[in-house]
Amino acid sequence: xxxxxxxxxxxxxxxxxxxxxxxxxxxxxxxxxxxxxxxxxxxxxxxxxxxxxxxxxxxxxxxxxxxxxxxxxxxxxxxxxxxxxxxxxxxxxxxxxxxxxxxxxxxxxxxxxxxxxxxxxxxxxxxxxxxxxxxxxxxxxxxxxxxxxxxxxxxxxxxxxxxxxxxxxxxxxxxxxxxxxxxxxxxxxxxxxxxxxxxxxxxxxxxxxxxxxxxxxxxxxxxxxxxxxxxxxxxxxxxxxxxxxxxxxxxxxxxxxxxxxxxxxxxxxxxxxxxxxxxxxxxxxxxxxxxxxxxxxxxxxxxxxxxxxxxxxxxxxxxxxxxxxxxxxxxxxxxxxxxxxxxxxxxxxxxxxxxxxxxxxxxxxxxxxxxxxxxxxxxxxxxxxxxxxxxxxxxxxxxxxxxxxxxxxx
Amino acid sequence: xxxxxxxxxxxxxxxxxxxxxxxxxxxxxxxxxxxxxxxxxxxxxxxxxxxxxxxxxxxxxxxxxxxxxxxxxxxxxxxxxxxxxxxxxxxxxxxxxxxxxxxxxxxxxxxxxxxxxxxxxxxxxxxxxxxxxxxxxxxxxxxxxxxxxxxxxxxxxxxxxxxxxxxxxxxxxxxxxxxxxxxxxxxxxxxxxxxxxxxxxxxxxxxxxxxxxxxxxxxxxxxxxxxxxxxxxxxxxxxxxxxxxxxxxxxxxxxxxxxxxxxxxxxxxxxxxxxxxxxxxxxxxxxxxxxxxxxxxxxxxxxxxxxxxxxxxxxxxxxxxxxxxxxxxxxxxxxxxx
Numbered sequence: 001x002x003x004x005x006x007x008x009x010x011x012x013x014x015x016x017x018x019x020x021x022x023x024x025x026x027x028x029x030x031x032x033x034x035x036x037x038x039x040x041x042x043x044x045x046x047x048x049x050x051x052x053x054x055x056x057x058x059x060x061x062x063x064x065x066x067x068x069x070x071x072x073x074x075x076x077x078x079x080x081x082x083x084x085x086x087x088x089x090x091x092x093x094x095x096x097x098x099x100x101x102x103x104x105x106x107x108x109x110x111x112x113x114x115x116x117x118x119x120x121x122x123x124x125x126x127x128x129x130x131x132x133x134x135x136x137x138x139x140x141x142x143x144x145x146x147x148x149x150x151x152x153x154x155x156x157x158x159x160x161x162x163x164x165x166x167x168x169x170x171x172x173x174x175x176x177x178x179x180x181x182x183x184x185x186x187x188x189x190x191x192x193x194x195x196x197x198x199x200x201x202x203x204x205x206x207x208x209x210x211x212x213x214x215x216x217x218x219x220x221x222x223x224x225x226x227x228x229x230x231x232x233x234x235x236x237x238x239x240x241x242x243x244x245x246x247x248x249x250x251x252x253x254x255x256x257x258x259x260x261x262x263x264x265x266x267x268x269x270x271x272x273x274x275x276x277x278x279x280x281x282x283x284x285x286x287x288x289x290x291x292x293x294x295x296x297x298x299x300x301x302x303x304x305x306x307x308x309x310x311x312x313x314x315x316x317x318x319x320x321x322x323x324x325x326x327x328x329x330x331x332x333x334x335x336x337x338x339x340x341x342x343x344x345x346x347x348x349x350x351x352x353x354x355x356x357x358x359x360x361x362x363x364x365x366x367x368x369x370x371x372x373x374x375x376x377x378x379x380x381x382x383x384x385x386x387x388x389x390x391x392x393x394x395x396x397x398x399x400x401x402x403x404x405x406x407x408x409x410x
Numbered sequence: 411x412x413x414x415x416x417x418x419x420x421x422x423x424x425x426x427x428x429x430x431x432x433x434x435x436x437x438x439x440x441x442x443x444x445x446x447x448x449x450x451x452x453x454x455x456x457x458x459x460x461x462x463x464x465x466x467x468x469x470x471x472x473x474x475x476x477x478x479x480x481x482x483x484x485x486x487x488x489x490x491x492x493x494x495x496x497x498x499x500x501x502x503x504x505x506x507x508x509x510x511x512x513x514x515x516x517x518x519x520x521x522x523x524x525x526x527x528x529x530x531x532x533x534x535x536x537x538x539x540x541x542x543x544x545x546x547x548x549x550x551x552x553x554x555x556x557x558x559x560x561x562x563x564x565x566x567x568x569x570x571x572x573x574x575x576x577x578x579x580x581x582x583x584x585x586x587x588x589x590x591x592x593x594x595x596x597x598x599x600x601x602x603x604x605x606x607x608x609x610x611x612x613x614x615x616x617x618x619x620x621x622x623x624x625x626x627x628x629x630x631x632x633x634x635x636x637x638x639x640x641x642x643x644x645x646x647x648x649x650x651x652x653x654x655x656x657x658x659x660x661x662x663x664x665x666x667x668x669x670x671x672x673x674x675x676x677x678x679x680x681x682x683x684x685x686x687x688x689x690x691x692x693x694x695x696x697x698x699x700x701x702x703x704x705x706x707x708x709x710x711x712x713x714x715x716x717x718x719x720x721x722x723x724x725x726x727x728x729x730x731x732x733x734x735x736x737x738x739x740x741x742x743x744x745x746x747x748x
Contacts, residue, residue: 068566072580080569149592157597159543179598180582181557265553266543266600267580312708357560357583368583371494371561374522 050376063088064284064374069368071359073275084369091364092386098278098360099347099390102285106346107339110293111285115323117298128294136291141352143288145358148280148356155179161263176261176268180276183261183268190255198208200254214242277358289346300331333406340398344391351387361386434506434638434645435479435696443485446472447505450490450586454611454726455511455718464488467719468509471530471636471653473506474705476699478652483708492585497522500639507649509636511605513563521574523640527650530635530712532732532741534628535564536606538613541623543600548627552577555566557599561748564604567630585610605632607720607728614725648695655702657744658684659711661735666710673703684747691747702747711741 017027051057063085070080075093078086116126135143158178176183189200218235226232261271304327312326313319353360354367361383370379438444448456448468456466464472467486477483489505500508501523511533512518514526539545548571558565560583572579582599584590591612594602602609606628613619636653638646659665662681664672673685682688685706686699695701709715716733720726734740 068569070569070572070579070581072582080566080573152593152596152598159597159600179596180580266551267553267555269553354585357585359583363560363583367494368560368565371497372517372566374497374517376498 039291058378059375060378062369062375062378065373068372069370071364073278073359084365084373086370088361088365088382091359091361094358094364095347095353095360095362095386096349096390098281098285098350098353098358099281099343102289102350103343103344104343105282105286106289106293109290110342111297113290113294115301116296117294119300125172132291132294134291135287136295137201140284140288140349141355143284144280144352144355147284148276151276151280152179158263161268176263178268179272179276180267181269182279183273185258185260186270186272187251188257188259189251190257191253193254204247204250209252211242211246215239220244275358277353277356280356281358285346285349289342289349292342292345293339296335296342297331299338300333300335301327303334304330329405333402334400336398336405340395340402342399343394347390347394348387412500435648438479438506438645442480443487444472444476444479444507445487445489445505447489447491447496447499447508447510448472449510450492450512450588452587452608452611452726453615454724455607456488456509465719467531467715468511468636470709470719471509471656471722472507473708474656475636475649475652478655478701478705479648481698481700481704483704492561493559494585498606500524500637503639506645507601507636507638511608511634512637513605514633514635514637515563518616519640520639524637524638525643525646526635526637527646528635528653529633529741530653531607531633533605533607533632533634535567535603535630535632536628537611537625538594538602538609538622539600539625541621545625547665548625548629549575549577551579553579555580555582555598556602557582557584557593559587559590560585560606561633562604563630568603571629591615605634605725607634610728611720611726614727619725626697644696648697651695652701652705654744655684655705655747656712657735657742658717659702659706660713660742660746661737661744664711665705666707666714669703669707673700680747 017023049357064083066080067082067084067087068080069087071078071087071090073094074090075097076086076090078090113128113131116124117132119125119128155177156179158176158180161176161178171177174185189197194201218238222233259270261268261273263269308326308330309322312322317325350360351362351366354363357363359365365379366383370376373379445737446469448464448466451457451465454466455514456464456468459465464486467671470489473483476486477620489499491499491505491508491510496508496510496512497518499505505526509530511531513533519526537548537551539551545551549573556568556579558568558581565581565583568579568581579601582593584593587604587608590602590604594598595616602612606624609624613622613624616622622665636649638649657668658680662678662684664681664685669685672681673687675687676682679688683691685703686692687703690699692699692701698704710718713735716728716730717723722729730738732739732741736743
């Protein structure tokens with residue numbers, strides 16, 4: 001064995017940056033980074049110079065000023081004396097509200113339509129195919145406007161409920177469907193444990209969460225007993241009691257009554273008003289995105305090999321249980337990733353609220369505030385920041401869920 | 411300029427506010443066409459007629475400016491803008507001037523960096539309700555649902571009015587007048603509020619205008635006028651003095667009927683200066699000597715424009731009121747042409 005000698009120590013020469021493959025890629029990356037940095041600097045500098053030339057400066061002081069406009073749909077207290085920042089928060093909450101509602105209903109529509117599209121019943125499967133093709137091939141903005149226009153044109157106005165022989169009447173004397181929105185009874189606590197309504201509802205929520213954990217314990221006990229003895233005890237009565245008794249008791253203690261909407265003056269007063277714009281936007285986003293989700297669900301189910309279904313059938317499972325216990329759990333790992341995209345689309349498409357006057361962030365911060373203050377750049381930057389944050393958060397939550405349902409390889 | 415083009419392409423609209431600095435007059439002359447921002451359609455003020463040509467009270471201002479600058483009242487590209495898009499359109503240079511019943515306010519003039527070149531209509535915000543509601547005063551509107559064009563001063567006036575009278579309302583924000591009309595007629599809102607002139611114009615297009623009434627309250631001052639970008643004073647002067655020419659023409663008795671005769675020269679030196687047969691006013695503006703004549707010939711003097719588009723003989727039927735000449739008890743008062 002000859003002794004190993006060190007490779008000759010090569011002197012580093014400048015030309016090696018281009019000619020030597022060890023360094024060449026680094027060189028080019030450095031150049032690319034430099035060009036990119038220059039481009040960004042150039043654009044940024046250009047922006048600042050032009051703004052200065054136009055006598056504009058970027059400032060967020062306007063957020064603290066009095067907004068001066070009113071918003072009909074709001075989840076927190078707000079009036080024209082509030083600040084622009086609060087108007088923006090009202091808008092953010094409205095965006096989140098419609099996105100949340102639409103994500104839930106779109107998922108329901110999508111799963112139902114996707115499963116039914118694979119039905120053996122010719123009529124059902126073709127109906128679902130028609131639903132999917134019609135709704136996903138017409139822009140969502142058009143659906144929003146169609147639904148809103150139909151609502152305002154077809155539903156009766158509040159004044160048609162008036163008089164001795166009104167042309168419209170309330171459903172069961174509890175619900176009023178008008179062209180301004182739907183009015184439903186609102187539960188009210190007459191002797192709440194807290195002064196604030198929100199705290200009372202939080203208490204109810206806390207009791208429900210408590211019931212949930214008790215139920216988990218009950219189910220775990222049942223499962224243990226089943227494993228020990230082979231017979232699962234009947235927990236139906238216990239679970240009904242755990243869910244219902246504490247909540248009903250609490251509500252009785254707090255004196256639950258229902259505030260029924262009533263026609264007073266120009267409008268219905270009392271109860272919960274679900275505004276026409278919210279309904280139009282919510283429904284349009286749901287059916288539109290539901291059509292996409294239906295296709296995802298169909299793809300997910302078809303990705304499960306037919307052998308699984310056949311094996312489950314051979315074990316004697318009924319078709320419903322095959323779907324719930326065998327196919328869907330495996331299909332989820334195919335369905336979830338594109339579902340994340342659909343949820344993000346709903347959130348971003350909710351900015352089309354502007355078409356029907358729903359006060360989302362684009363309508364408050366990006367609409368009236370921008371227009372009244374003239375702070376276009378600041379408002380648009382804030383909106384971008386909001387949508388980016390919201391989308392990333394939704395992505396994160398859904399990815400965590402995806403990690404929990406994906407195929408666990410051991 | 412090139413820098414701003416790149417910037418505008420790469421960044422959001424509105425960033426290029428500094429794009430159109432000076433030289434709008436030269437740009438318009440070179441282009442051979444005036445880009446004029448108008449409403450998306452408000453009969454009497456700016457709306458396309460049956461043959462697709464824009465006409466109306468605001469349109470007449472655009473045509474007069476085009477006639478003054480280019481000698482052709484048809485050399486106008488009308489750009490429909492909504493209450494929300496109008497300022498971005500003007501600031502970005504998409505339009506050369508905005509004649510879209512826009513209220514002259516401090517913050518628009520100073521903070522938004524625009525220049526109002528005068529007032530072509532003195533207006534105020536009013537309310538329209540269906541007669542069957544039996545409302546006779548805006549103070550009886552407690553709890554009403556109000557249709558309101560978003561991004562306008564009326565939105566702020568409305569909030570202030572209801573607040574100061576300690577009554578509540580529910581706003582229905584809408585984008586365009588057409589949308590408002592649809593919502594109002596469908597009964598989705600009880601009240602429609604905007605400038606009283608706009609209400610009259612909208613009501614005139616209803617199937618049964620008599621079933622709707624304008625409430626007596628006028629809750630704000632709304633001086634409406636054409637505006638241009640701040641900083642381009644030469645262009646601002648052209649628009650300002652074109653409007654003044656129309657107003658002076660009415661005061662001096664120059665009409666579209668007698669303008670040919672008067673342009674040949676009269677015994678009144680002010681008319682001669684206005685119509686270009688004497689003095690160098692046109693040259694001072696950077697325009698031809700007959701700019702004033704062209705502007706007035708385009709659609710007549712202020713009084714004629716008013717009568718043809720929104721006056722009492724039209725379906726809109728607005729009285730001159732505040733918009734009469736100062737000699738007749740109104741507010742129209744053009745500085746002298748000297």
